[in-house]
Amino acid sequence: EAGVAQSPRYKIIEKRQSVAFWCNPISGHATLYWYQQILGQGPKLLIQFQNNGVVDDSQLPKDRFSAERLKGVDSTLKIQPAKLEDSAVYLCASSLEWRSSGNTIYFGEGSWLTVV
Amino acid sequence: AQKITQTQPGMFVQEKEAVTLDCTYDTSDPSYGLFWYKQPSSGEMIFLIYQGSYDQQNATEGRYSLNFQKARKSANLVISASQLGDSAMYFCAMREVSGNTGKLIFGQGTTLQVKP
Numbered sequence: 195e196a197g198v199a200q201s202p203r204y205k206i207i208e209k210r211q212s213v214a215f216w217c218n219p220i221s222g223h224a225t226l227y228w229y230q231q232i233l234g235q236g237p238k239l240l241i242q243f244q245n246n247g248v249v250d251d252s253q254l255p256k257d258r259f260s261a262e263r264l265k266g267v268d269s270t271l272k273i274q275p276a277k278l279e280d281s282a283v284y285l286c287a288s289s290l291e292w293r294s295s296g297n298t299i300y301f302g303e304g305s306w307l308t309v310v
Numbered sequence: 311a312q313k314i315t316q317t318q319p320g321m322f323v324q325e326k327e328a329v330t331l332d333c334t335y336d337t338s339d340p341s342y343g344l345f346w347y348k349q350p351s352s353g354e355m356i357f358l359i360y361q362g363s364y365d366q367q368n369a370t371e372g373r374y375s376l377n378f379q380k381a382r383k384s385a386n387l388v389i390s391a392s393q394l395g396d397s398a399m400y401f402c403a404m405r406e407v408s409g410n411t412g413k414l415i416f417g418q419g420t421t422l423q424v425k426p
Contacts, residue, residue: 227413236314236401236416237355250413283353289412296343296362299405299414301355 196220198302200286206308212274215305218267219288225249227299228261228271229285237285243269244291276309283307313337314404316417323392324425330377331387331420333402342406344385345414346376349399358400361385392424 199218207213219226224245229237240259242250245266254261258277263269273280283304289297313336323329335344346358361369361376369376377386389396399421403414 225412234419236403236418237414238416239413242413285355287355287414296360297412298345298357298360300357301347304353304355306353 198286198288198300200284200302200305202305203303204306204308206310207276209278209309210275212272213276213307214273215271215284215286215307217269217271217286217302219269219286220300222290223288223300224266224291225289225297225299226263226269227287227289228269229287229301231283231285231304233282240271240284273307276307278309281307281309314402314415314417316402316420318420319418320421320423322423322425323389325394326391328388328390329392329422331389331400331402331422333385333387333417335383335385335402335404337383337404337406339406342404344376344378345403345405346374346385346387347401347403348396349401349419351398355401359387389422394424394426397422397424 201216226243228240231237240254241261243263246263261271285304287299287301289299315334342363344361348356359369359371359374361378368378373390375388399419401419402417405414
């Protein structure tokens with residue numbers, strides 16, 4: 195079974211530029227998550243989708259971050275314009291669905307962003 | 311509010327010995343799940359073990375076991391017979407689903423170094 199796929203793996207951009215990250219979840223997983231992990235900290239949820247609907251985007255900085263999951267499968271996270279403090283690893287994850295506490299959330303390898 | 315606490319920023323263990331990584335949590339939800347993830351330097355978040363709040367027995371997965379003490383709200387990870395490849399960051403996480411979005415809340419992590 196293929197895992198969660200993410201690209202690009204690494205990205206370096208200048209502040210005020212834009213960047214987009216792509217994620218393809220595990221086949222059949224209805225719930226998709228984007229987490230931000232700053233170096234030395236635990237991941238923080240940015241946005242959660244159930245199929246193509248948003249379940250939670252309370253911690254997404256909506257003035258600069260946007261995300262979509264148009265067909266309920268793969269997803270794109272965009273940052274525009276980027277700030278220095280956006281330097282982090284962006285982790286995409288998926289699970290069968292969110293209503294069962296036992297459904298494991300599986301993560302991709304992450305997209306490392308450096309803003310200079 | 312959900313909270314996960316990992317009080318050990320860093321731990322050392324000798325190869326082939328056992329090590330316990332501490333995790334305490336705080337929740338008012340009777341239904342929740344507790345997870346441990348391993349994050350090597352490559353960045354991927356690897357699922358290790360899961361414990362449900364209603365599970366009567368402690369979870370085990372190979373060399374990993376979870377010491378679940380519900381009354382104390384602790385969920386410590388025990389790694390037996392440590393190997394050099396166990397050197398990584400370890401995160402404890404909790405998931406509530408009652409009236410919630412089922413997102414994972416992570417602790418700050420513990421860095422484990424296995425010495426030869």
